[in-house]
Amino acid sequence: MPSSRPSAARVVELACRAPSVHNTQPWAWRIEERTDADRVGLWADRSRQLEVADPSGRNLVLSCGAALHHARVAATSLGYDPIVTRHPDPDQPDLLATIDLVRSEREPTVSGELHVLLARRTDRRRFTSWPVEEEHLQALTRGVGGHGVQAVPLTGVAERVRSGVLVDRATALQETDERYAAEERRWSERPRSHALAASDAVVAVCTVDDGPAAWLAAGEALSELWLRAAHDGLSVVPLSRVVEVEETRRVLHHDVLGGLVVPQLLLRLGWQEISRSDLPATPRRPLAEVLLGGAPAESTSLPG
Numbered sequence: 640m641p642s643s644r645p646s647a648a649r650v651v652e653l654a655c656r657a658p659s660v661h662n663t664q665p666w667a668w669r670i671e672e673r674t675d676a677d678r679v680g681l682w683a684d685r686s687r688q689l690e691v692a693d694p695s696g697r698n699l700v701l702s703c704g705a706a707l708h709h710a711r712v713a714a715t716s717l718g719y720d721p722i723v724t725r726h727p728d729p730d731q732p733d734l735l736a737t738i739d740l741v742r743s744e745r746e747p748t749v750s751g752e753l754h755v756l757l758a759r760r761t762d763r764r765r766f767t768s769w770p771v772e773e774e775h776l777q778a779l780t781r782g783v784g785g786h787g788v789q790a791v792p793l794t795g796v797a798e799r800v801r802s803g804v805l806v807d808r809a810t811a812l813q814e815t816d817e818r819y820a821a822e823e824r825r826w827s828e829r830p831r832s833h834a835l836a837a838s839d840a841v842v843a844v845c846t847v848d849d850g851p852a853a854w855l856a857a858g859e860a861l862s863e864l865w866l867r868a869a870h871d872g873l874s875v876v877p878l879s880r881v882v883e884v885e886e887t888r889r890v891l892h893h894d895v896l897g898g899l900v901v902p903q904l905l906l907r908l909g910w911q912e913i914s915r916s917d918l919p920a921t922p923r924r925p926l927a928e929v930l931l932g933g934a935p936a937e938s939t940s941l942p943g
């Protein structure tokens with residue numbers, strides 16, 4: 640039987656296409672070859688945490704959650720029935736999940752989902768004013784996540800206006816703080832998106848609990864929602880400042896969401912002009928850099 644190792648590496652490589660805050664890619668992976676099913680471990684890489692904007696590591700774990708969902712999609716597309724264990728070892732909190740790559744009875748197919756995963760981008764260009772129908776938004780967010788996550792469409796006029804004001808307030812607070820600006824300059828090539836337009840659709844990714852388990856689940860839900868939206872041709876842009884700033888997060892939680900669920904990320908969604916060119920993919924770290932214990936003997940490359 641040929642070694643299954645290149646495929647596990649391929650799963651990791653595809654998982655690394657996941658979005659991450661400031662493209663920090665704050666993850667590390669370990670592939671454990673086993674006779675029954677190779678095991679892929681997902682670790683938080685604390686050296687890539689944003690110390691100023693993300694002291695608790697929320698955005699770091701959210702980003703890793705998105706990578707975990709990408710890994711699940713990739714594994715399924717490549718012919719596995721992945722078995723995920725979240726936070727498998729209480730003594731190692733930075734081991735966020737393991738994924739056992741159990742070979743499926745199905746033949747591997749390069750699924751439409753994999754194409755969407757590779758084509759997805761954070762497209763910050765101005766959306767058209769074409770509205771995202773409320774029904775469409777409800778369908779996109781319905782059943783997303785699980786594990787105590789709710790994707791809440793903010794469709795009422797008052798909650799949308801309030802969210803816009805909070806996003807502006809968070810931006811103003813961070814922009815007058817040189818520590819944030821310096822950190823942002825250090826990590827990003829592109830300026831972040833920081834404002835809501837009147838015609839943008841708005842979704843809050845929320846959780847019932849708060850803490851690393853909730854953040855991981857929220858990241859998985861973010862990826863699921865984003866790939867669903869991308870499949871439909873919709874652009875998604877996260878707005879994380881409003882949850883990074885203590886004051887605006889609190890108001891969003893209590894006044895906009897009624898204190899019922901905890902906001903983890905705000906998203907704006909909309910349609911791009913059809914005539915616009917596709918955006919190039921943002922770079923990712925080489926596989927050898929994110930694999931603990933080194934790259935597998937046979938290298939892989941991303942399809943497409």
Ligand SMILES: Cc1cc2nc3c(=O)[nH]c(=O)nc-3n(C[C@H](O)[C@H](O)[C@H](O)COP(=O)(O)O)c2cc1C
Pocket residue numbers: 656657658659660661662698701702705759760761762763830831832833876877878879880904920921
């Ligand atoms: C948790 C999280 C927070 C993010 N926050 C923002 C943000 O506030 N503004 C923004 O423009 N992009 C934000 N992004 C998008 C990232 O900047 C983007 O995923 C990254 O640069 C990689 O680019 P790509 O998504 O096109 O692959 C966020 C992404 C994640 C996962």
